[in-house]
Amino acid sequence: MSDPGTTTASTENAATAVTTVGVGGAAESTDMVLNIGPQHPSTHGVLRLRLVLDGERIGSAEPVIGYMHRGAEKLFEARDYRQIIVLANRHDWLSAFSNELGVVLAVERMLGMEVPERAVWARTLLAELNRVLNHLMFLGSYPLELGAITPMFHAFTEREDLQRVMEEVSGGRIHYMFNRVGGLKEDLPAGWLDRTRRAVAAVRAKTGTYDRLVLGNEIFRGRTRGVGVLTPETVHAYGVSGPIARASGVDFDLRRDEPYLAYGELADVLRVVTRTEGDCLARFEVLLEQTRNSLDLADACLDRLAGMPPGPVNQRLPKVLKAPEGATYAWTENPLGLNGYYLVSRGEKTPYRLKLRSASFNNVQVLAELLPGTLVADMVAILGSMFFVVGDIDK
Numbered sequence: 001m002s003d004p005g006t007t008t009a010s011t012e013n014a015a016t017a018v019t020t021v022g023v024g025g026a027a028e029s030t031d032m033v034l035n036i037g038p039q040h041p042s043t044h045g046v047l048r049l050r051l052v053l054d055g056e057r058i059g060s061a062e063p064v065i066g067y068m069h070r071g072a073e074k075l076f077e078a079r080d081y082r083q084i085i086v087l088a089n090r091h092d093w094l095s096a097f098s099n100e101l102g103v104v105l106a107v108e109r110m111l112g113m114e115v116p117e118r119a120v121w122a123r124t125l126l127a128e129l130n131r132v133l134n135h136l137m138f139l140g141s142y143p144l145e146l147g148a149i150t151p152m153f154h155a156f157t158e159r160e161d162l163q164r165v166m167e168e169v170s171g172g173r174i175h176y177m178f179n180r181v182g183g184l185k186e187d188l189p190a191g192w193l194d195r196t197r198r199a200v201a202a203v204r205a206k207t208g209t210y211d212r213l214v215l216g217n218e219i220f221r222g223r224t225r226g227v228g229v230l231t232p233e234t235v236h237a238y239g240v241s242g243p244i245a246r247a248s249g250v251d252f253d254l255r256r257d258e259p260y261l262a263y264g265e266l267a268d269v270l271r272v273v274t275r276t277e278g279d280c281l282a283r284f285e286v287l288l289e290q291t292r293n294s295l296d297l298a299d300a301c302l303d304r305l306a307g308m309p310p311g312p313v314n315q316r317l318p319k320v321l322k323a324p325e326g327a328t329y330a331w332t333e334n335p336l337g338l339n340g341y342y343l344v345s346r347g348e349k350t351p352y353r354l355k356l357r358s359a360s361f362n363n364v365q366v367l368a369e370l371l372p373g374t375l376v377a378d379m380v381a382i383l384g385s386m387f388f389v390v391g392d393i394d395k
Contacts, residue, residue, distance in 0.1 A: 031059060036379070038067045043383065044141075045390030049367070051379070058379060061371035063364050068394040076354040081107050081181055081321045084354065088341075089175050091358060092392035094137055096172075097130040098334045100179035103354075105260065106330035106341040107181050110323040118305070119183035119313040124262040125301035126169070126178065128294045129196075132203065133162055134335035135243075135291040138387045142284060143214050145384040146223050154209050161199045168192060181321060183314030188305070197302050204295045210288050224280035228370050228382035231278060238369070239362040242337025244386060247286040248278035254333035262301070269293075269300045280385040287387065322349050334359055336387055360392035 037048040046067035052059040072087045079087065088103040089096045101123060108115060115123075140155025163173050169192055170176040170185070178185050214220055235245045245252065253272040255263040263270060273289040275282035323345040331340040337359025344353040363386055370382055 034376075036383075038064075043390070044388065047364070047388075047390050047393065049371075049379075049383070051371070051376075053376065056375050056377070058371050058374055058376065061368055061379075063367050065361075065364070065390075065393050068390050070395070072395045073354060073356055076351050078350060080349045081323065081351070084351065085177065085179060088356070089177060090391065091356070091395050092134075092334065092336060092360065092389045093174055094134040094389055095130060095335045095392075096175050097126050097166075097178065098332060099339070100177070101127060101261075102330060102332045102334070102339050102341045104179045104181050105332065106328055106343040106354075107323060109328045109330055110326065110343060110345055111181070113182055113315060115183050116312045116314065118187075118308055118311045121262050121301055121304050121308065122184055122188060122313060123179070124266070125196075125298055125305065126166070126176075127261065128297045128301065129162055129166060129200075130176075131294045131335045132291055132298070133159055133166070135287050135294070136162075136203075138287060139210055139214075139284070139291065142384045142387075143220060145380055146220060148214070148217070148220065151210065151214055154206065154213070158203045158206050161202050165192065165196045165199050168195070180314055182317055183312070185314075187310075187313050193302055193306055197299070200295050200298050200302070204292065207288065207292055207295075215285070215288075221281060223378075223381050224284065224385070226277075227280045227378050228374070228385060229278045230366065230370060234366060234369055238366045240337070240366055241362065242334070242359050242387075243273075243286045243290055244283055244337065244363055246272065246274045247282040249274055249276040254331060254338065258331075260332065262304070266297055266300055269296050271296075280381050283385045283387070320349055322347060323351075331357070336360055336389065336392065337363060356395055358392045358395060360388035360390075361395075364388050364393055 032053045034051045034053055035048060036051060037043040038046040043049070048064040048067065050062040050064055072091060075087055076084045085100050085103055088099050092099055136155045136159045140152040143151040166176060167173050169188055170178040230244065230248045232248050232250050235248050235250050251272060251274050254260070256267065256270055256272055271293045273286050273293065275286055325345055325347040327342070327344045329340060329342045331338055338357070339359055340357030342355040343351055346352040367383065367386065371379055374382065
């Protein structure tokens, strides 16, 4: 007869052996590496995000760039000052006119060239129309990334109103190639100012759609309020600029703080829109309000051009254009932020060096700070709210 105590202990050990379940490989402590992109709808192009996940929460994030790199800065060195406009036009394909503008302003500064007044005001008008076209794309595409398709249809309808007048004046719908060193390619067509005024009025009348359809949507607000908060300190540390920086309370806009073109005379119309929350919702609100202000600036430019007597819109240039030896830096308030152009000349017909500082490059770097600690579902909301163009990152 066996000892009763031994039997009880054996029964307990058997029960323990049955109920203890092993989780081989310590899976509960293993992080997963997830690649978002380089082909993904939320990345607006060939951008790759390397995420390290702990369940649904992001532990670290690394933006991997370079998939669209075309070596534009090196190509600048083999093109003359007229030809480089073609290359600079294309890195941010939503802001082509503004890209051209920065290059010609740098070259004109090197040459000490004065641009005719009519060209200055026409450039300002076209730059603001291009800003509205850029912002409308993101006002439509951002809700689309969060599951709302209708705003995209509205945005493209309104973009078409402005694209029509931009195409009429320049011949291009995306890459306008209308700037020239010394002014513009040609004068504005007859009756174009009136047609542009009607297009601006039509777009302004429809901006309330985004207040009702997007900002008034509780799902959109729930997905964006308090998500992806960017602090002013991080903005300064990473060189973030444009609407994203102003949504975090950084009150800086080159059009007001270092005026170029005709912005110095538009100080009473120009309004720098800021928010203090620094979240995804604030970034969208800043973009929408800035769109409205750009339409006001466009109207002011139209009024000025309508009352201006006919005159030249460019300077006569020599057959071979050479910039004097030296260096200069020109920067502009592009739709997505600060664009800088560092031009070095050796007195030849091609630049010795033209370094491009693009807004999207700095703005995307900050994702490494914003994404850790957030959920994967919020990653799409944060990524879309950075309003970048991949070609502007890679150049």
